[in-house]
Amino acid sequence: MSWLTNFVLPKIRAVVTNKEVPENLWQKCTACGQMLFVRDLAANLHVCSNCGAHLRMGPEARLAMLFDEGRYATIELPKSVIDPLKFRDLKRYGDRLREAQARAGTPRDAILVAHGTIAELPAVIAGFDFEFMGGSMGLAVGEALLSAARLAVLQEAALIVVPASGGARMQEGILSLMQMPRTTLAVEMVKEAGLAYIVLLTDPTTGGVSASFAMLGDITLAEPGAVVGFAGARVIEETIREKLPEGFQRAEYLLEHGMVDAVVPRKELKATLARIIRLLMSPAPAPAAAQAPTRRASP
DSSP states (O other), X not given: OHHIIIIIHHHHHHHHSOOOOOGGGEEEOTTTOOEEEHHHHHHTTTBOTTTOOBOOOOHHHHHHHXXXXXXXXXXXXXXXXXXXXXXXXXXXXXXXXXXXXHXXXXXXXXXXXXXXXXXXXXXXXXXXXXXXXXXXXXXXHHHHHHHHHHHHHHHTOEEEEEOOBOSBXXXXXXXXXXXXXXXXXXXXXXXXXXXXXXXXEOSOBOHHHHTTXXXXXXXXXXXXXXXXXXXXXXXXXXXXXXXXXXXXXXXXXXXXXXXXXXXXXXXXXXXXXXXXXXXXXXXXXXXXXXXXXXXXXXX
16 A cells, blocks of 8 residues: 555656646737747747737847847946935835836846947947836936947947837936937937937837937838837827827838838848948948040141
């Protein structure tokens, strides 16, 4: 009996007992509701294999997708003042920051700045993380974009910004709104140096971010289906008391109305960026020397 109890029974239980399945194996498509295997989704650049929807992507995965061979170097960003207004709602702002950093597994804020090459062309990319407090822009994000601009000028590289943000960070009040002109100055710094400034609009790009650096690109690209605007569609409808057009504030709608230059599928982004950087950063050909007109001898 002891042999059955101690040897056979545990093996039977091991076979029939349900093993715990990790919670992060599947992700639901926000467009069609299809359940997607996380590993397959990552291999497909976070594009739904069922409907083609472009799902949100973290900055680390995006940088690995755009830089040559996925290799890049991040820069250490300046330390900004934490909770300058001592803001508190249901929680202290400082506690919310620490919780967001714990989920991200890093002490950074809502942006990541890195440099490397795209098709062997030097580039600096500033990518937003929407999972970090909605990618909201505060002091830390403003400082990061200034640092990215300075690095681009130093390396004579193109600056690419990939916003995914709900706008200015309300917990920092007027200080977050001050980042709008500061980031605009960062853009001007790059343009004055004769370097390319490219913006890739992703879902969502709204609020103070869309009202500042996100709309100042030499070339403005957008991912399919990205929501881009200032105020939300529901707020606009309630204000003007009219029904908005179908697809309002989507990337394709903005393309039709001249707000973006191209809507580019994620799999074509790297090649498209390389082509744009090469065109914008190549030196202009020297003008052909003017030839003096020849005179014919009079007969």
